[in-house]
Amino acid sequence: MSTTTLGAHRLRWAVTDTLVLTGRALAHWTRQPGQLIAGLLFPVLLVLMFGYLFGGAMSVPGGGDYREFLLPGMFVMTMAFGIEASYAAVASDTARGVTDRFRSLPMARSAVVGGRAVADLLHSAAGLVVMLGCGWLVGWRWHNGLAPALVAVGLLLLLRVALIWAGIYLALLLRRPESIVALQILVWPVGFTSNAYVPPETMPGWLGAVAEWNPLSATVAACRELFGNPGWGGDSFAAQHALALAVAWPLLLVAVFLPLSVRRYRQLGR
Amino acid sequence: MHTAAIEAEGLRKRYGDTHALAGLDLAVPAGTVCGLLGPNGAGKTTAVRILTTLLRPDGGRARVAGHDLLRHPDRVRAAIGLVGQHAAVDEVLTGRQNLTLFGRLHHLPRRAAQARADELLDRFGLTDAATRPVSGYSGGMRRRLDLAASLVLAPPVLFLDEPTTGLDPRARSEVWDAVRALVAAGTTVLLTTQYLDEADQLADTVAVVDAGRVVAAGSPERLKDDIGGDRLDLLLHHAADLDRAAAVVAATTAATPSVDATALRISVPVGDRVNALAAVLHALRHEAVDVADVALRRPTLDEVFLRLTDTTRTVTV
Numbered sequence: 001m002s003t004t005t006l007g008a009h010r011l012r013w014a015v016t017d018t019l020v021l022t023g024r025a026l027a028h029w030t031r032q033p034g035q036l037i038a039g040l041l042f043p044v045l046l047v048l049m050f051g052y053l054f055g056g057a058m059s060v061p062g063g064g065d066y067r068e069f070l071l072p073g074m075f076v077m078t079m080a081f082g083i084e085a086s087y088a089a090v091a092s093d094t095a096r097g098v099t100d101r102f103r104s105l106p107m108a109r110s111a112v113v114g115g116r117a118v119a120d121l122l123h124s125a126a127g128l129v130v131m132l133g134c135g136w137l138v139g140w141r142w143h144n145g146l147a148p149a150l151v152a153v154g155l156l157l158l159l160r161v162a163l164i165w166a167g168i169y170l171a172l173l174l175r176r177p178e179s180i181v182a183l184q185i186l187v188w189p190v191g192f193t194s195n196a197y198v199p200p201e202t203m204p205g206w207l208g209a210v211a212e213w214n215p216l217s218a219t220v221a222a223c224r225e226l227f228g229n230p231g232w233g234g235d236s237f238a239a240q241h242a243l244a245l246a247v248a249w250p251l252l253l254v255a256v257f258l259p260l261s262v263r264r265y266r267q268l269g270r
Numbered sequence: 271m272h273t274a275a276i277e278a279e280g281l282r283k284r285y286g287d288t289h290a291l292a293g294l295d296l297a298v299p300a301g302t303v304c305g306l307l308g309p310n311g312a313g314k315t316t317a318v319r320i321l322t323t324l325l326r327p328d329g330g331r332a333r334v335a336g337h338d339l340l341r342h343p344d345r346v347r348a349a350i351g352l353v354g355q356h357a358a359v360d361e362v363l364t365g366r367q368n369l370t371l372f373g374r375l376h377h378l379p380r381r382a383a384q385a386r387a388d389e390l391l392d393r394f395g396l397t398d399a400a401t402r403p404v405s406g407y408s409g410g411m412r413r414r415l416d417l418a419a420s421l422v423l424a425p426p427v428l429f430l431d432e433p434t435t436g437l438d439p440r441a442r443s444e445v446w447d448a449v450r451a452l453v454a455a456g457t458t459v460l461l462t463t464q465y466l467d468e469a470d471q472l473a474d475t476v477a478v479v480d481a482g483r484v485v486a487a488g489s490p491e492r493l494k495d496d497i498g499g500d501r502l503d504l505l506l507h508h509a510a511d512l513d514r515a516a517a518v519v520a521a522t523t524a525a526t527p528s529v530d531a532t533a534l535r536i537s538v539p540v541g542d543r544v545n546a547l548a549a550v551l552h553a554l555r556h557e558a559v560d561v562a563d564v565a566l567r568r569p570t571l572d573e574v575f576l577r578l579t580d581t582t583r584t585v586t587v
Contacts, residue, residue: 013377020374021375024360024363024371027363027367028363031363031364032362096356096357096358096361097354097357097358098358098359098360100324100352101358101419101420103323103324104323104347104352105347105372106347106348107375107376107377268324269324270326
């Protein structure tokens, strides 16, 4: 077999193996629809809680509607919660020996993470559709037309891609499905220390600065800008360059966690 | 043409200061079952993980199914099946979905993968459970599914890492039957186990592993011969006689007997079967020891094993 045809074979295998493993993840959802639905509806519950329970006490700088302010934050949180799904799937496969079985097969090694990434992205896209519908029902709208709205959706999915790699890395590092509890707890302070729920200017100075520079805040602020929802303005560099940061932060996270994940994956063989 | 399906020379693997493998040599002829026997931490699993391309050795060479492990890991992977210590199957999916998945990952077309899955389910008695999720399977069913998953492409070489650990006796014999059927069809099997009867039951050759090295290899029968042939067991009536009887046995046979105080049993290796038996009984009668029963038997693999790993320890210390 010549090198070219071997290369072509490899590429075709990488694609088909990735699709086969994506199919495996989809089969999980059809076998456990309850879990899928609970996962999709959890952010909806948060919208109702924050939008109606706490929303009355919240005031948006410049006097906008709190739910208009909140929804872009909740879209981002939906992406952030996704890191738990990525972690859980990879950690459980690694702990149970399924990853080793894959590694002992004559399949494309990239497909193990590739399949995960495609499946997680599909899952998050579905979650985003549910949240957009939920937002529509509680009165949130996009005001700048379809194109900027689609760019915002693109930025949300870009953030999710970055978190897939972070989730995969953590799972290969800890290899313990139980440790997901720590991740579930940590997602909250990281989410709250951002501009998703309240404007950072209402926080103590140092905390506000942390919140403004939170990678999640960049995507939230960029989405508010693109959807035409009320933000808090702010004159810091982070607030002024939200769009650029919403691209730069996820790319930086990928640049860090993708090589780390590949290295960890190789170290399974050490 | 090589007749050895697995050949390893001087495999080494170190974790920090621990030598998991300290120069392991192994040769398994095609179509035979080799049992890797050893205590926990002896290096059995490390050896299997290296030979199945999951781990890179620090040194040494190996060929599996005729392919060099380091130069052509892909070809090795295409020729092997691995059943690890965990039942590495997808708990959420059904048995049929699992086998179809692994068939697809072996690059079988969808239809062919499904047909192969049904064939394997039938062969391992899982047809009735085919559409149930694996999370509801018993331990034995899981193991059989695991075994089936490693046989999707009928690999010529199969690795089984402690395949019956944690199974009840019935499930164990189910797995043994499945392995025997494979061997009858020509598969080469490398099996690690802590259960000596398992090696006795299944293996053509046994390699005893201790501290990352093969300390003895051969057929179970030969290993038993090597450590001093047959054993003489004596069963006493009175516990009070034990010490005296053991001293008499030691003096008569010039070997150290092992004494089981609760079972009132004395066991000693004997070279010359009949004469030793006569001499021991004569001496015991002379000392007025009341003997309840007496037996000459082959040593168990347990005794071989303890003896071998014991000697290597004393030598290395």
